[in-house]
Amino acid sequence: MRLRVEFTTEPFDLDEAPPHAVVARDVIQKAELDAVDVGPFGNTAEGETDAVLGAVDALLRQALAAGATRVSLQVNVMGEGDK
Incomplete structure (x- = not known):
């Protein structure tokens, strides 16, 4: 199975990318x-299930440790015709 993850981290800083x-x-x-x-x-990002779920786990843990106060994400199962 293939998954697509979409995410954002907060707080935002329009002048430069914050550490998280x-x-x-x-x-x-x-x-x-x-x-x-x-x-x-x-x-x-898109990928095979294990790769996406592993990346999401690392993303959440590391972004929160780096100061993120919110991480919004969505994970979708990709169908055969999805690009």
Whole structure:
């Protein structure tokens, strides 16, 4: 099964990326995921179930430890025609 995760971390800082956002970005970029897209207002990545769930676990733990006060995420099961 393939999953797509979308997430944001808060608090926001429009002048520079806060430490929790940098940590979250690094976790996702280093994970064995496909179609990673990071941006200032939202991030997405796709991959096999174990890879996505492992990355989400690391993302939550590390972003919170780095000062995130909120992590919003959504995980979707991808169908055969999803891109």
